[in-house]
Amino acid sequence: MTTSSPREASEEWRLTSDAAELWHRAGPWLAEHPLENAPLLAEVAHLLATAPTADGLACGWWAAEDGTVRGAYVQAPRHSPLMTRMPRPAVHALAAVLPRPDGLGVPDVLADEAVAAWATVGHRLSRRAAFTVHVLDEPPPVPNGAGRARIAGPEDRTLLHGWFDRLMAGLPGDPSDRSYVVEDPLDTGALVLWEVDGEPVAMCSRSRVLADTVRMGACYAPGGDSDHVEAAFGAAVAEARRHARHVTVLAAAGDEREAARLAAAGFVPAATRVALTASGDC
CATH class of the missing domain: 3.40.630.30 (Gcn5-related N-acetyltransferase (GNAT))
Structure with a gap:
């Protein structure tokens, strides 16, 4: 049986289709890992400037009741979702939010957990390629x-x-x-x-x-x-x-x-x- 700490139990995904809201709520946390999150930051920067509520945009942040953020994702129109590092419960909860993505972009440290999480909702993901942020x-x-x-x-x-x-x-x-x-x-x-x-x-x-x-x-x-x-x-x-x-x-x-x-x-x-x-x- 899986148990959760009080903090984990109070955390959940907050979803939006507005890049400005994502940045307002989760921007400071995203900026804590600028290199690992560089692809996501580039997407968000472009959306903020050109089409913050573009058709097909989906994003969200994993946060506690007090607003503390520990994870985020953004799916720009026609692109696969890009995920930040996040706790294990957040990965599994996101699999329910995005049950059948064609692909995902994730930090290497999260790849195996993401594969396992989406398997629990009947969707098989596998590693296609790895990329280094220089x-x-x-x-x-x-x-x-x-x-x-x-x-x-x-x-x-x-x-x-x-x-x-x-x-x-x-x-x-x-x-x-x-x-x-x-x-x-x-x-x-x-x-x-x-x-x-x-x-x-x-x-x-x-x-x-x-x-x-x-x-x-x-x-x-x-x-x-x-x-x-x-x-x-x-x-x-x-x-x-x-x-x-x-x-x-x-x-x-x-x-x-x-x-x-x-x-x-x-x-x-x-x-x-x-x-x-x-x-x-x-």
């Missing part, structure tokens, strides 16, 4: 090669939308949103272009800052030149460092080549998250 630990090197960086402006909108279309054509099934990758960064000065001989050859964007944390976004060179991609990335990272204490990148865990690339750019591993995916009924 954080900038020292100033990035100056980009090599010919060219220069500049902040993208309104005059680049048509070009960047064309690049986004080409990028997504090569990523079928990717839920990345045009507003997140292009429109919002363009409007806020958070999208950097790398130019050679006055012509844009690569781009790199970043999320809005929340809890003094920013997540680097899409980097793309339509010509496929990796040096151009690296130059845009380095310039965008340097610019991001001017605006946030924690500059983060999410990369596949175990990818030694990518880890070495990020290490050369001044990043170190900081946390691990796991993508769980539905694999049929139990």
Whole structure:
């Protein structure tokens, strides 16, 4: 028989479809683990600025009667729910709130418990992939090669939308949103272009800052030149460092080549998250 402490017995999920309410209630707690929660913070930052009550948005926080928060999740439209670390009772209670997700994004320390919790409601989840959150630990090197960086402006909108279309054509099934990758960064000065001989050859964007944390976004060179991609990335990272204490990148865990690339750019591993995916009924 499972027993609960008095504190656990008084805790429950508080649900909302308003990102502003989530941030008001759970923001200080979310900010206590900014690196592990970097993907979630990026989602919430975008929602707060663009569509805090977007159709299909679902989120909540696990809290005691006195308002003390010990867990949260957010499900942006068309995206899988992203969970923070939370107590075991919160995981199992959330399985009743979200009984059949196609997938979940969870901290590594929570992955096994999440699989077990959803199994109890007849939904099988399994580990699909693990991701390392890397954080900038020292100033990035100056980009090599010919060219220069500049902040993208309104005059680049048509070009960047064309690049986004080409990028997504090569990523079928990717839920990345045009507003997140292009429109919002363009409007806020958070999208950097790398130019050679006055012509844009690569781009790199970043999320809005929340809890003094920013997540680097899409980097793309339509010509496929990796040096151009690296130059845009380095310039965008340097610019991001001017605006946030924690500059983060999410990369596949175990990818030694990518880890070495990020290490050369001044990043170190900081946390691990796991993508769980539905694999049929139990």
